[in-house]
Amino acid sequence: MKLTDLFKEDIFVVTGEVGPIKGALSRDKSKVPQCVKEAELLKDHVHAVNVTDNQSAVMRLGSMFASVGLKNRGIEPIYQLTCRDRNRIALQSDLLTAYSFGIDNVLLLTGDHIQLGDHKEAKPVFDLDSVQLIKMARKLNEGYDLTGNKLENPIDMALGAVVNPNFEPLELQLLKMKKKVDAGAEFFQTQAVYDEGVLERFMNLASRFNRPIQLGVVVLKSPQMGNFMNKNVSGISVPQAWIDEIGSVDKADRKKKAAEMMGRFIGKVKHMVQGVHIMPLGWSDIVPKILEYAEIEAKQAA
Numbered sequence: 001m002k003l004t005d006l007f008k009e010d011i012f013v014v015t016g017e018v019g020p021i022k023g024a025l026s027r028d029k030s031k032v033p034q035c036v037k038e039a040e041l042l043k044d045h046v047h048a049v050n051v052t053d054n055q056s057a058v059m060r061l062g063s064m065f066a067s068v069g070l071k072n073r074g075i076e077p078i079y080q081l082t083c084r085d086r087n088r089i090a091l092q093s094d095l096l097t098a099y100s101f102g103i104d105n106v107l108l109l110t111g112d113h114i115q116l117g118d119h120k121e122a123k124p125v126f127d128l129d130s131v132q133l134i135k136m137a138r139k140l141n142e143g144y145d146l147t148g149n150k151l152e153n154p155i156d157m158a159l160g161a162v163v164n165p166n167f168e169p170l171e172l173q174l175l176k177m178k179k180k181v182d183a184g185a186e187f188f189q190t191q192a193v194y195d196e197g198v199l200e201r202f203m204n205l206a207s208r209f210n211r212p213i214q215l216g217v218v219v220l221k222s223p224q225m226g227n228f229m230n231k232n233v234s235g236i237s238v239p240q241a242w243i244d245e246i247g248s249v250d251k252a253d254r255k256k257k258a259a260e261m262m263g264r265f266i267g268k269v270k271h272m273v274q275g276v277h278i279m280p281l282g283w284s285d286i287v288p289k290i291l292e293y294a295e296i297e298a299k300q301a302a
Helices: 003-008 034-042 063-072 088-100 130-142 170-183 196-209 223-232 240-246 251-272 284-293
Strands: 013-018 048-051 077-082 105-109 158-163 187-192 213-218 275-279
Touching: 003 013, 003 158, 003 187, 013 034, 013 284, 034 048, 034 063, 034 284, 048 063, 063 077, 063 088, 077 088, 088 130, 105 130, 130 158, 130 170, 158 170, 170 196, 187 196, 187 275, 196 213, 196 251, 213 251, 223 240, 240 251, 251 275, 251 284
Parallel strands: 013 048, 013 275, 048 077, 077 105, 105 158, 158 187, 187 213, 213 275
Antiparallel strands: none
């Protein structure tokens, strides 16, 4: 199932996200990894689930293997692929392999820098940037590799990209977005946005590109998390009102409060976007409640 087909049908596309485990999959089949448990909680409420690729440059189980595992369980994956760890040969090979395993959707990213992760002595690759990666994937869809050699069988994947509405000056981000559109990006997921005004301004300007855009939201778990993101996560700004509200309840009640806050915000701004991408960071169990608060009907999200 390609997300682009859903967008063409004017379906409000809802996606979630999981991170592969830090370790190998157990050969004891009775032991279900946490990422699969989280994806199972999302299964009946979202169209697809992003599978992160060594997010924050922290070494984990491969996103391709995890994506195939979800596909085999009837959960549509969005395979994330970054430029950080592979050269152009490996990137092309991985896309061919992913498609051969039945993966229909890919999100193409530059990738977080090595210094953010747990292997700071590793050598970053960045042979391509995100725009070049998208162009490469488009050529594979067209039946050719990056140097123009014809493929025996082309791939047919929906190509997604990321955009940051919080970036200032915004016009520079829009220029990069245009480059991604020109390279072949078919849909976009935004970085986390918590401000209605920021989203409205961005959407008014980004509408010129005629590409479906999903609002990205990271579930805010605590005031400490909000303060940390403001201090350490580039391109994300959590308003003080959000931090104060999540901090106004006891820890035991924060899941309920987070669901209410996220759902209220999504419900207020959903008319501006073509979908929503919810990053629950382990709180996948509250996603159904978020969608309920946002008044996104089950038939739209399932």
